[in-house]
Amino acid sequence: MKWGTVVGHSPAFEMFHVKHQSCFNGSMAADKNTTHPTLIVRPLGPSDLERHAAIMGNPEVVRYLYEEPLSSAEAEVHLSRRFASGPLEQGEWRNFAVDVNDRLIGEVGFTLKSVLHREAEVGYFFDPSSSGHGYATAAVALMVDWCFSELKAHRVVGRLDARNVRSASLLARLGFLAEGTFRENEFVKGEWTDELVYAVLEHEWAEVQPQLTLPLAMFHVKPEAPVFD
Numbered sequence: 001m002k003w004g005t006v007v008g009h010s011p012a013f014e015m016f017h018v019k020h021q022s023c024f025n026g027s028m029a030a031d032k033n034t035t036h037p038t039l040i041v042r043p044l045g046p047s048d049l050e051r052h053a054a055i056m057g058n059p060e061v062v063r064y065l066y067e068e069p070l071s072s073a074e075a076e077v078h079l080s081r082r083f084a085s086g087p088l089e090q091g092e093w094r095n096f097a098v099d100v101n102d103r104l105i106g107e108v109g110f111t112l113k114s115v116l117h118r119e120a121e122v123g124y125f126f127d128p129s130s131s132g133h134g135y136a137t138a139a140v141a142l143m144v145d146w147c148f149s150e151l152k153a154h155r156v157v158g159r160l161d162a163r164n165v166r167s168a169s170l171l172a173r174l175g176f177l178a179e180g181t182f183r184e185n186e187f188v189k190g191e192w193t194d195e196l197v198y199a200v201l202e203h204e205w206a207e208v209q210p211q212l213t214l215p216l217a218m219f220h221v222k223p224e225a226p227v228f229d
């Protein structure tokens with residue numbers, strides 16, 4: 001089943017189109033006259049390999065992910081799987097690069113968990129050297145906002161290892177509520193792990209939409225063919 005079935009866009013609708021900063025209140029467009037960094041969410045490409053490998057090769061980054069630190073060869077395969085375009089199937093992920101001042105600092109993505117229930121899930125990882133400035137929060141906020149505004153999701157979830165305090169803080173910062181803990185429901189890296197589920201609903205997002213202060217611009221993939229059919 002295609003995502004377009006749910007959201008009801010016309011066949012010609014392009015899921016990914018260049019969309020400058022209309023996500024958040026006021027002037028979020030990159031302002032060349034300030035010293036603020038410019039954050040851009042854009043498609044991933046082959047030229048991202050070096051940075052992708054550096055980030056996903058870092059044990060600190062993958063500590064609470066399913067992956068072990070990736071070698072360069074593994075990173076190349078991992079990255080190439082993230083170039084998917086075309087119609088989005090339920091369960092498939094779409095991932096994007098996050099640049100700050102033209103440097104890849106992390107990645108955000110979403111998956112369509114359920115067409116029937118209009119539920120999306122977001123995922124993300126960032127270079128620890130870029131931590132502490134709100135970049136990840138801002139990029140995930142854009143992804144979440146996009147899930148609501150463009151995909152017409154009713155509910156967006158984040159699932160995380162219960163020990164992943166920074167990820168939990170990020171979601172809480174964006175108004176996600178902790179809904180529950182699945183006890184030892186995953187076996188990751190040789191141990192049973194608890195998983196937390198956080199979620200934000202469509203009407204809640206409209207109310208708690210964060211007042212982000214970073215200048216942002218969001219660029220989506222422009223596909224060869226319409227995504228929805």
Ligand SMILES: CC(C)(COP(=O)(O)OP(=O)(O)OC[C@H]1O[C@@H](n2cnc3c(N)ncnc32)[C@H](O)[C@@H]1OP(=O)(O)O)[C@@H](O)C(=O)NCCC(=O)NCCS
Pocket residue numbers: 060061062064065124125126127130131132133134135136137138159160161164166167169170212213214
């Ligand atoms: C989860 C992860 C993305 C969180 O990164 P982060 O650096 O904490 O997030 P941000 O870049 O948004 O920075 C937040 C910090 O910047 C601060 N900050 C500064 N300016 C800010 C602003 N304008 N807006 C929001 N936060 C701001 C926040 O207060 C926060 O500080 P704190 O850490 O002292 O609380 C990161 O730890 C990561 O990539 N981990 C590895 C991969 C992973 O586990 N992914 C999640 C799987 S579920």
